[in-house]
Amino acid sequence: MSVSPSMVTLIKTKFDRISKRFSDVDEDAKFARVVVNTAPNQMFEVRANVTIAGKEYFSDETEFNFETAVINTVEEILQMIEKDKEIQDKKALKEEIDLVEEV
Numbered sequence: 001m002s003v004s005p006s007m008v009t010l011i012k013t014k015f016d017r018i019s020k021r022f023s024d025v026d027e028d029a030k031f032a033r034v035v036v037n038t039a040p041n042q043m044f045e046v047r048a049n050v051t052i053a054g055k056e057y058f059s060d061e062t063e064f065n066f067e068t069a070v071i072n073t074v075e076e077i078l079q080m081i082e083k084d085k086e087i088q089d090k091k092a093l094k095e096e097i098d099l100v101e102e103v
Contacts, residue, residue, distance in 0.1 A: 001038045010067060011036075014074045015048070021081060022052050029053045034073075036066075044069045050077055057081065 015032050022030060031051045039045040039062050046069040050057045059076040063069035 001036065003036055007036065007066065011070055014070050015050075017074055018050060018052075018077055018081070021078070025053050046070050046073045048073050048077065052081075055084065 011034050015034065018032070019030055029052065033049045035047040037045045037047075041064075043062050043064050044066040045060070045062045046066075047060045048058065057077045057080045059073040059080075061069045061072040061076065063072060
């Protein structure tokens with residue numbers, strides 16, 4: 001499968017949503033590897049590995065429409081990032097409560 005310039009632009013535009021969530025993280029600490037393949041039945045497969053400040057996220061989506069596969073991949077990674085953020089916020093809150101209880 002050959003990747004057209006418009007496909008590259010679409011991928012960069014959609015994955016930029018992830019990068020913008022981490023504007024405080026240095027660009028050198030952000031990395032995305034996106035692999036696009038054709039799948040059976042004229043479908044598109046999009047696989048992505050995203051690393052942000054050492055934390056890795058992975059998504060693998062297959063759809064009939066290329067843009068939908070890219071969007072679903074980004075959305076899944078954003079959901080993972082949001083879940084991680086919630087977990088970190090809960091841990092920080094628990095640590096803060098524990099410190100207050102110790103005093």
